[in-house]
Amino acid sequence: MKTLIILIVFLFSGLLPAQESEEWNQWKGPTHEGKSLSKNLLDQWPENGPPLLWKAEGLGAGYSNFSFWKDRMFTEGDFENESFLLALDRNNGKTIWKTRIGPGGPIGGHVGTKSTPATDGKFVYGLNQTGFLICTDIDSGKILWTKNLYDDFGGKMPANEKYNGIHWGYASSPILDGNKLIIMPGGSQGTVFALDKTTGKTIWRSKDLTDSSPYCTPVPTVIDGVYQYLILTEFSIAGINPEDGSVLWKANYPGRSIVCSDPVQSEGFVFASSAYTVGAVAWKVEKNGKNFSVQQLYANNKFDNKHFCIMPLGGYLYFATDRGSFLCIDLKTGKVQWEERRMRGKASVSFADGKLILRKENTGELILIQANPKKYTEISRFKQPDRTDKNAWTYPFIVNGKMYVRDQDSVYCYNLKK
Numbered sequence: 001m002k003t004l005i006i007l008i009v010f011l012f013s014g015l016l017p018a019q020e021s022e023e024w025n026q027w028k029g030p031t032h033e034g035k036s037l038s039k040n041l042l043d044q045w046p047e048n049g050p051p052l053l054w055k056a057e058g059l060g061a062g063y064s065n066f067s068f069w070k071d072r073m074f075t076e077g078d079f080e081n082e083s084f085l086l087a088l089d090r091n092n093g094k095t096i097w098k099t100r101i102g103p104g105g106p107i108g109g110h111v112g113t114k115s116t117p118a119t120d121g122k123f124v125y126g127l128n129q130t131g132f133l134i135c136t137d138i139d140s141g142k143i144l145w146t147k148n149l150y151d152d153f154g155g156k157m158p159a160n161e162k163y164n165g166i167h168w169g170y171a172s173s174p175i176l177d178g179n180k181l182i183i184m185p186g187g188s189q190g191t192v193f194a195l196d197k198t199t200g201k202t203i204w205r206s207k208d209l210t211d212s213s214p215y216c217t218p219v220p221t222v223i224d225g226v227y228q229y230l231i232l233t234e235f236s237i238a239g240i241n242p243e244d245g246s247v248l249w250k251a252n253y254p255g256r257s258i259v260c261s262d263p264v265q266s267e268g269f270v271f272a273s274s275a276y277t278v279g280a281v282a283w284k285v286e287k288n289g290k291n292f293s294v295q296q297l298y299a300n301n302k303f304d305n306k307h308f309c310i311m312p313l314g315g316y317l318y319f320a321t322d323r324g325s326f327l328c329i330d331l332k333t334g335k336v337q338w339e340e341r342r343m344r345g346k347a348s349v350s351f352a353d354g355k356l357i358l359r360k361e362n363t364g365e366l367i368l369i370q371a372n373p374k375k376y377t378e379i380s381r382f383k384q385p386d387r388t389d390k391n392a393w394t395y396p397f398i399v400n401g402k403m404y405v406r407d408q409d410s411v412y413c414y415n416l417k418k
Contacts, residue, residue, distance in 0.1 A: 024068045024399040026118035027173035027217050033264065034309050036352035036398035041416045045368055049382035050414040053402065056093025057410050060084060062112025063393045066404055066411075069119045069138065072096065076113035076126050077409070081105035083113050085126035085134060087141060093411055097141035102132030102148075107169035112408070114171035114215075118181070123197060125181060129169030131155055133183065135200060145200040149213075153193055153205075155185030158212040158234045158258075171215040171260070175229075177242060182229065186213030192231060192240055204245035211235050214259040215307065221265045224287035232263040232272050237283065239292065249292035251283055260307030266315065269297070269331050275306035275322035282334060298334040303327065308348040309395060311356065316373045318356055320347045326358070328373050340376040352398040352416070355379070364392040364407065384412060 028034045042050060060077020067074045073088045083104030087096040104113065107129050115127040119138060127133045131149035136142060149155035149170060157167040175182040181197040190205030191213065211233035218240075219230040228239040228248055234255040239248040255274050263272040265285075273280035279301030286293050304322040311318040317331050324345050328337040347358040351371065358367040364384045370377040384392075384405060394406040401417040 023070075024066070024397065025120065026067050026176055027065070027116040028262070029397065029399070032175075032219050032221070033312060034350045034395060034397065035311075036350065038352050038398050038401045038416070040418050041353040041355075041398070041401060042418055043379070045380035045382060047382070049366065049384075050403065050416050053413045053415050054092050055410060055412050056088065058095055059086065059406065059409050059411060060112065061408055062114060063110075063406075064113045065116040065394055065397060065406065067117050067119055067124075068399055069121050072138070073404075074117040074119055074124050074126075075406070075411075076101065076115065076117060076128065078104040078112040083126075083128035083130070083132065085117060085124065085136060085141070087124070087138070088411075093413065099126075099134065099136050099141040099143060101126050101128045101134050102146075103130055104128050105130070108167055110168055114169065116173040118174050118176045120176055120197065125174045125176070125197075127170055127172075127174055127183065129171070131170050131185070133174070133200075135181075135197070147195075147200055149183065149185035153183075153185035153202075154187040154189040156187035156212045158186075158214075168215065170213065172213060173217045175218050175220065177220060180242070182218050184213045184218060184231070186211060186233075190245065191233060192218065192229065192245060194242070194245060204243075206231075206240055206245040206247065208247045209233075209236065209238055209240065209250070214255070216260055216262045219262050219265070223265060223268050223270075223285050223292075226287060226292075230263050230265055230270065232259055234259050237263060237270065237272050237281075239285065249285060249294050251294045251296065253281060254278055261305045261310055261319075264310050264312045264317065266312045266331055271310065271312075271317060271331060273303050273305035273310060273319070275304045277301055277304070279304045280334075282331070297332070300334055303329065303334075306346060307393065308346055308361070309350070311349050311351055313351065313371055314373070318349055318371065320349065320358075322346065326376070328376070330373075337373045338376050348393070348395045350396050350398060357396050357398065357403070359392055359396050359405070361391050361393065363387075366396060366403075366405065386410070 064076040083101040180194045192206040194203040238250040280303035326340040345362040367381040403414040
């Protein structure tokens with residue numbers, strides 16, 4: 001009887017482990033890798049694609065993706081050169097509220113927002129391309145606090161020599177971690193800042209890492225039992241201590257100011273890639289006593305992923321190259337397992353239920369393939385209807401069995417469940 005009472009108390013106090021949830025509340029979801037937890041999905045798609053549940057418009061211009069909380073989903077977009085944070089009904093895509101972030105507009109020739117909002121179920125955080133960061137109430141969209149990455153944190157974007165010194169504005173997404181909101185303003189005050197998520201006050205900054213802000217996002221990860229943030233910039237790859245912002249380890253990386261793809265890590269093997277002749281570098285990072293050691297394993301300028309996600313699965317990496325092929329390589333050795341050259345265009349990649357979902361940059365086609373390191377096996381493909389003339393840079397993400405595909409002002413929700 002006593003055991004039964006204790007069990008009941010545990011159940012109602014929430015102390016027992018909760019059933020695995022897929023609240024995709026920030027960039028790349030619960031795994032920080034773009035991997036969906038959805039199961040029992042369609043083994044193949046009909047000729048015209050999976051069932052379209054709904055299509056919605058009114059998102060504005062941009063490439064921001066979605067975060068989710070219960071019956072709501074959040075994104076960003078530009079309306080007449082002003083950036084807005086939007087809350088949508090997850091059941092039909094209708095706008096619930098729309099809150100101005102700040103001045104927006106095209107930067108470097110590309111219009112609209114690029115960062116993805118984050119939410120903890122109480123607050124929603126949005127960052128636009130001109131460096132305006134806001135925290136809003138999740139129910140009403142009312143602004144609770146606001147910051148500017150340039151004015152408040154001395155933010156700095158890289159000056160791209162290839163394109164006459166221009167840059168493309170802030171694209172890194174804010175990351176929630178406990179009571180902290182992690183942002184990357186870049187600059188002499190620190191590449192990375194941790195803010196109190198409730199007040200916006202600075203908790204710490206990375207005093208020993210002061211590179212410009214990259215276009216990719218911090219990756220929370222664990223190496224040799226040590227929790228840390230994986231940071232990639234135009235000059236460095238580093239592990240940052242979440243407690244105080246100190247640098248746990250660092251290595252040189254020749255990113256050349258166009259660093260867009262998040263780095264990945266598995267079993268201490270760290271991999272980073274950029275385009276424009278840079279390619280990829282891999283390192284082995286290990287903890288030796290109180291310190292970390294970093295050893296470069298290989299470098300290959302043909303592994304030139306631009307901004308289309310690198311998917312780690314079972315010791316292998318799947319990614320598109322800037323030359324238009326799709327690769328599977330061995331993470332530890334860099335050995336090419338296979339290369340599909342018939343892609344004829346670059347593609348982003350997501351993962352769900354043992355399969356990879358690709359979205360081609362030039363045509364917007366969605367392709368379902370086996371996650372198989374032995375060979376490239378295409379299962380299905382279909383073309384998104386009513387395509388715009390913009391590049392398809394927003395990744396397809398699968399959350400609770402539904403695939404969300406954004407094309408500028410529009411979003412399509414497909415049912416992938418069997």
